[in-house]
Amino acid sequence: VDNCTPESRVVLQAAAVMGEQASTARIAALTGLDWGTIAACGYFLTAAGLLADDGKCPPPVASAVIDDMSAPQRRDAHRRFAELLFEENAGATTVAQQLIAAGDPAPAWAVEVLRTAAEEQSATDLQAALRFVRAARRLAVDEADRAALTMKLASLSWRADPAAVRRYAPELVQLLRTGRLAPDEAELAIRYLLWFGRIDDAVEALDRLLAATEPQVPGLAVRLRPFILWTSIWYPDVIERVPAARDLRHDKALRIEAVGARSVEAGNTFELLLHSGEQHEIAAEAQRLLESCVLDDRTLDWLLTALLALLHADEVECAARWCKNLLAQAWARRAGSWLAQLTAVRAQIALRTGRLKPASVYATRALAWLPAEKWGVRVGLPLATLAQARTLLGDYDRAAGILDGPVPPEMLDTTFGMFYLQARGQLLLAVGSLPRARVEFESCLEFMRQREVELPNLLPWRVHLAEVHSRLGQVEQARILAEEQLALNAAHGGHWARGIALRLLARTAEPDEARDLLKSSVGELRASGAKLDLAAALTDLSRAHREAGEAAKAEQLERHAQQLTATCGKTWDRADADACPTAVQDNLVHLKPKGHGRQRLSMAEQRVAILAANGRTNTEIARELFVTPSTVEQHLTRIYRKLEIHGRSELVSIGDLALAV
Known part of the structure; x- marks a missing residue:
């Protein structure tokens, strides 16, 4: 390089800056040299091994040449090459890479090019997309542009690490207060605030958004209703605190059909979930929603809820297939937070089918993709699933350790928190700590009833509370709760919760009636795909036949129960003991209560x-x-x-x- 002529050095520097984009025409345009001079310099540089035969500069040489240039030289060369590429209508990503290398100042068109490049790269190279958005946001002078870029930066950051978005939360709150976000951006910002448990800010933002609906933005109330319904499922306290949102939740006259296919399926799915629709209707709408949505920042929450809706409708295999498909999409996008949330749902699906070890593995993997402290209030779902799997496997110490860690206090004001309290109650029930288990399940009862949220085939708190009463000898209370659950599921379906309720009701019945109830329980649980619960019902039915003197039938049912239990990775116990060893109970004395008594004020x-x-x-x-x-x-x-x-x-x-x- 030191032996190059001044013209050869200029050509070499241009080729190094251009990289794979280098050509004689571009070098001529960038340097002002004529083609003959460039050809002569190229011959010399190729002979010296500084350029390849195709006229491109090898990466090691390019790196050395660029490092040898002064900083002003480098920036000026990249800036002029960016302008040249822009004039040629080159791809936005190619131009953006040169703009990033050039630094400030940038031409007026740079913001739009960087924004477009970020969109191009968001599906394949998240880090590149983030670099482009940060640069565009730094250069933006228009307030609307800067607000939109802030939201884009937040949504891209969210894919990899939701905790990274926390630093933008104050700015998002300010943008919401000043009304500088478009409705769909405001909706997304509110979801981020809810994730972090910033409930007061979310309430204020939703109130302002709905206050601006009519007449300024015709049809906005209709477009927002699916979001209102989704929030009603997972964050019902927020809706109760915003009168306009509460009215919108219950306004069935609004025609969601006018909005577009995706909103139709989302609105219908969430409406049916909230109001205990027929199981086949929930399954059909959830599948339509999954078919109509492409996985992205705005649809992720809807798709996660659709998967859980399929689980609610006992469409376990369908939910597993869709979950696997969405995980593949998330993996292709290298979106860590998407992978974590979808894996948590996959764990919940595995738990329902009785695949305890896979459920434990998936839940652990979800918490590896996204550590517990980054989950915000949604951490209740993966923690609950992992703890339930360990409890059912008899690993009570591990389950207690999972449930004894710190969680956001705001979590207990969400439906995610109810999964968590249910897991705590089931652990305490398993170790025989019945009064404390009752407290956990009664907290679920109070929350779900007060918020008018019924998810009977996802959170069947009645049957768990009924089991506590049954073990405490409070037969009448157990019977009432089991019959409530049956009435709820009889009206709208739900094989899983109905099967468990029938099994519990059998404990309160006379022998002949109990056998009939247990037979019905077996049928419901077989239809639900819940193998471990089916094994428990078969064990009870085997015992009932044995007591009736039907030993052969009892042995047949017992073998079936044993086989099912083994496929779930659990040791079968003929006694199906309700209580656990006293030593285990003593180990769990230090499981700290959560969500009871006086709560912290916001x-x-x-x-x-x-x-x-x-x-x-x-x-x-x-x-x-x-x-x-x-x-x-x-x-x-x-x-x-x-x-x-x-x-x-x-x-x-x-x-x-x-x-x-």
Whole structure:
């Protein structure tokens, strides 16, 4: 290189900057040299081994040449080459790579090119897409452009690591407050806030979004209804705190059909789930939703809920197939957070079928893709599945360790938290800690009933609570709960929960009736695909036939139960003992209670509580905090419930406020 003529050095530097994009015409345009001079320089450089026969600069040589250039030289060469490529209408990614190398200042068209390049790379090279969006966001001067790029940066970051989006949360809140996000972007931003448990910010944002619906944005309320219904399933407290959202949830007159196919299937699926629709209807709509959606940042939550809807409808094999297909798509995109969430659902599907070791492996893998501290409030699902699998495998210490770790307190105000409480209750039930198990299941009862969310074939808290009462000898309470579950499932289907309820009801019946109930239970559980629960029902039925003197039938059923239990990776026990060794129970004494007693107040609730305790009226509080009196009333209602008090006069107790804060 040192022996090159000045012209040869210029040609070599141009070829090094251009890389695979180098050509004689481009070098001439970039350097201003004539073709004859470039050809002569090329002959010399090729003979010296600095250029390949095709005129391209080998990567090691290119790296050395570029390093030898001064920083201003490098930036200027990359900037001029970017402009040349732009004038040639070259691909956005090719131009963007040169813009990134050139740095600032950039031409006016750079923002749009970088944005387009990010879109091109988002499906194949996430890190490149992030580089392009960051550069575009840095260069953007238009507020609307910057807001859209902030959302794009957040959504791309989310795919790899949701925790990385936390740094943008304050900016997202500000964009939501100032109305600078389009409705679909605002919806996505609210989902991110919900993930992190920023419930107050999400409530405020949703309230503002719905307040801007009509007449400024005709049809927005209809377009948002699927999102409202989805939020009602997983974050029902948010909907209860936004009157417009609550009205929208219950407004069946809105014609979702006018919006587009994807919204139709999403709205119908979520509507049927919320209002305990027929199982075959839920399955059909969920499959249509899965068929109509391509996996991306905005559809992921809908597709995850559709998979769980198939599980709710006992379409276990269908759910497993779709989950496997979506996992392949997520893997192709190298989207770690997508892989984690889909793997958590895959674990839940495996758990339902009784494949305990695969369920444990999948749940562990989900928590490896995305560590527990990055899951936000949704961590309840993978933790619950892993703990349930370990409990059913008899690994009570491991299950207790999983459930004794820290979780976001806001999780317990979501349906994800109910999966978690159910897992805690089942562990305590397994080790014979019946009063504490009852507390966990009763917390599920209170949450689901108060929020008007019934997912009877996903979260059958009635049958679990019925089992506690049955073991405590409270036969009548057990029977009532089992019959409630049966009535719910009889109206809308649900083989799995119905089969478990029939098995529990058999414990409260006379021998002849119990055998009939157990036969029905076996039929329902066989239809559900839940092999481990089927084995338990067969064991009970075997015992009933043995007690009736039908030893041959009992032996046949017992062998079948034993085979099923073995396929689930669990040791079969003829006694099917309800209680566990006392030593195991003692090991679990330190399982810390969660979600019971007085709950922590949110920041907004703390501010309202302190002002109310100091004698301010609702109107005065509203004026001081820049909210409506209605919002203050809603905050006070939640404060009274969380502190277990009955009114404002009891707020003067500093002890209550100190404990809550």
